[in-house]
Amino acid sequence: MTLALALEQLLNGIQLGVMLFLMAAGLTLIFGVMGLINLAHGSLYMVGAFACAAVAAWTGSFWLGLIASLACAAAAGAIVELAVIRRLYDRDHLDQVLATFALILIFSEGTRWLFGDFPLYLDIPALLQGVVTLPGDATYPVYRLAIIAVGALIALGLYLLIGKTRLGMRIRAGESDREMIGALGVDIRTLYTLVFALGSALAGLAGALVGALQSVQVGMGEPVLILAFVVIVIGGIGSIKGALYGALLVGVTDTLGRFLLPQLLALFVDPSQAGMIGGAMASMLIYVVMAVILAVKPRGLFPPAHA
Amino acid sequence: MLTRENTVNLVLALLLLAAPLAANALGQPFYVTLATRIAILALAALGLNLALGLGGLVSFGHAAFFGIGGYAAGILSSHALSYEPMIFGLPGTVQMPVIWIVAVIAAGLVALAIGAISLRTSGVYFIMITLAFAQMVYYFAISWPAYGGEDGLSILVRNQFPGLNTMKPLSFFLVCYVVLLAGIGLFALIRASRFGAALQAARQNETRVATVGIHPYRIRLTGFVISAMITALAGALYADLNRFVSPSMLSWHMSGELIVLIILGGTGRLFGPLAGAALYVAFEFALGGLTERWQFFLGLILLGVVLFARGGLLGLLAGKAKHG
Numbered sequence A: 001m002t003l004a005l006a007l008e009q010l011l012n013g014i015q016l017g018v019m020l021f022l023m024a025a026g027l028t029l030i031f032g033v034m035g036l037i038n039l040a041h042g043s044l045y046m047v048g049a050f051a052c053a054a055v056a057a058w059t060g061s062f063w064l065g066l067i068a069s070l071a072c073a074a075a076a077g078a079i080v081e082l083a084v085i086r087r088l089y090d091r092d093h094l095d096q097v098l099a100t101f102a103l104i105l106i107f108s109e110g111t112r113w114l115f116g117d118f119p120l121y122l123d124i125p126a127l128l129q130g131v132v133t134l135p136g137d138a139t140y141p142v143y144r145l146a147i148i149a150v151g152a153l154i155a156l157g158l159y160l161l162i163g164k165t166r167l168g169m170r171i172r173a174g175e176s177d178r179e180m181i182g183a184l185g186v187d188i189r190t191l192y193t194l195v196f197a198l199g200s201a202l203a204g205l206a207g208a209l210v211g212a213l214q215s216v217q218v219g220m221g222e223p224v225l226i227l228a229f230v231v232i233v234i235g236g237i238g239s240i241k242g243a244l245y246g247a248l249l250v251g252v253t254d255t256l257g258r259f260l261l262p263q264l265l266a267l268f269v270d271p272s273q274a275g276m277i278g279g280a281m282a283s284m285l286i287y288v289v290m291a292v293i294l295a296v297k298p299r300g301l302f303p304p305a306h307a
Numbered sequence B: 001m002l003t004r005e006n007t008v009n010l011v012l013a014l015l016l017l018a019a020p021l022a023a024n025a026l027g028q029p030f031y032v033t034l035a036t037r038i039a040i041l042a043l044a045a046l047g048l049n050l051a052l053g054l055g056g057l058v059s060f061g062h063a064a065f066f067g068i069g070g071y072a073a074g075i076l077s078s079h080a081l082s083y084e085p086m087i088f089g090l091p092g093t094v095q096m097p098v099i100w101i102v103a104v105i106a107a108g109l110v111a112l113a114i115g116a117i118s119l120r121t122s123g124v125y126f127i128m129i130t131l132a133f134a135q136m137v138y139y140f141a142i143s144w145p146a147y148g149g150e151d152g153l154s155i156l157v158r159n160q161f162p163g164l165n166t167m168k169p170l171s172f173f174l175v176c177y178v179v180l181l182a183g184i185g186l187f188a189l190i191r192a193s194r195f196g197a198a199l200q201a202a203r204q205n206e207t208r209v210a211t212v213g214i215h216p217y218r219i220r221l222t223g224f225v226i227s228a229m230i231t232a233l234a235g236a237l238y239a240d241l242n243r244f245v246s247p248s249m250l251s252w253h254m255s256g257e258l259i260v261l262i263i264l265g266g267t268g269r270l271f272g273p274l275a276g277a278a279l280y281v282a283f284e285f286a287l288g289g290l291t292e293r294w295q296f297f298l299g300l301i302l303l304g305v306v307l308f309a310r311g312g313l314l315g316l317l318a319g320k321a322k323h324g
Helices: A003-034 A041-059 A062-083 A093-115 A142-164 A166-176 A178-183 A188-211 A221-235 A240-266 A271-296 B004-025 B029-054 B063-082 B096-118 B123-143 B169-192 B194-204 B206-211 B216-242 B252-265 B272-290 B294-308 B312-318
Strands: A131-134 A138-141
Touching: A003 A041, A003 A131, A003 A138, A003 A142, A003 A166, A003 A188, A003 A221, A003 A240, A041 A062, A041 A093, A041 A188, A041 A221, A062 A188, A093 B123, A093 B252, A093 B294, A131 A142, A138 A142, A142 A166, A142 A188, A142 A240, A166 A178, A166 A188, A178 A188, A188 A221, A221 A240, A221 A271, A221 B123, A240 A271, A271 B096, A271 B123, B004 B029, B004 B169, B004 B272, B004 B312, B029 B169, B029 B194, B029 B216, B029 B252, B029 B272, B063 B096, B063 B123, B063 B216, B063 B252, B096 B123, B096 B216, B123 B252, B169 B194, B169 B216, B194 B206, B194 B216, B206 B216, B252 B272, B252 B294, B252 B312, B272 B294, B272 B312
Parallel strands: none
Antiparallel strands: A131 A138
């Protein structure tokens, strides 16, 4: 195991964490403001990826695809909020789980209807192709570094949006007392639609960015969705700060676990066994981390103060 | 007492028995298999209904227990057929009753561990944590190659039940039907018992339950474990029905489907899972015959039920539930 390899894995972990943050930020925002648990968030991730892949294939430009992914995911989110989600705010979590589960079925089969059963592929834009050299003579793809940069920018943007703008003030007010902010004359219904569309756009962006690293296919959002759930449970549901730390923790733990556990076990058992057991253990590692954190802090690392 | 709900329940139970008998007499074994599927899914959802309907514990991870039951059947029979001993030199078996016991105990132990951690939380946290734990089991099954990994494990010959030829569809259906009825009986007993009363009271008002000296955590944990055991039993039967077990039995879609079955039928009702399973399998069969994209329409129907018809099928047929 060289330092360069370890550094590469660490960067991969951060990159995964950043993607998870984009997903988790939307989920946690929607839960924090509207009290809604949205299983269909992974579908919006898929919508973003498909929109980007389709538009990029049509126009030849990844950047137009990226804009399309933001627009399509935000629009899909707004439509879903207006048509379905808005009826669920007063319902219990069970109804929310079921209705958004139904939305997943509709989105997944609808996408299959439109695009067929075969995956689409999305190329990394020319500007971001190529590699950079890391200390220790290893190389690392520019595109993955760009994803990390985008994630950092989004995190900063969200911090400014929520902390410093009027819209952010309303979102925070909506989190702490939705009746009161309604009584003060803020159009709470429009605010909810906006927040939902914002969360959806973030999920769509994540989907489009990851679409260039893996194939774009139906069902791609679900593994990410579940990791994002783990992230927000660890971070504290409703807390953006928690989502950021949780996402990085999960991303790095998962990636380094898959890399280190087999090697660690190889010191004790023979290599083929170590690969098998290590792989199985690594795939469970983040859930073990989650269980430990919850055993100590049942409301996550950064529980929102008002909850 | 022959209330409207009891009448509907009786009709449902008799229909589920009569339909495969008739299908078998007419030489249509496919419909017998369909009825078996209904009975098994109903049993799985019945288990979940104990936690979800009575205890108000929205477990989004019951696929874990369903799959553990399935893998118990698959692993035990594969060892029995290959004559390879398992850990501690224990032999495999193809006897269903033994498999059922192993499935129930294994799932019970896992549920004890998962429940002990998950029940420290509530609400949305509980939903997500049970989901996450089920995913953990799912990924374990995928990445552990000894029993097929991602490809799953075939059960070459359906496991045996003493005195019956389980390869005959009708015989196997009857086994499942009797197990389902026993499960429904157990559910009714639990619901009427002091434990059941405490479990339901913990859902309605946790503070009051604690005030009268009952520890809600222990009651819930017990309910969660029993619930998992029933679902695992259904999983063992399901593996035998398909003669195949794969990680898809553990997937979160399965957890979602189990909740869907309960809601379609009517939450917390004795025969809700059966009504829901019958409706679900009927949808799947009817829509699946019309279009390949039947899940799209299933989604629309489900959305309609959640938004506009909250009592489920039994709510429609038998009026509002008596117990709140």
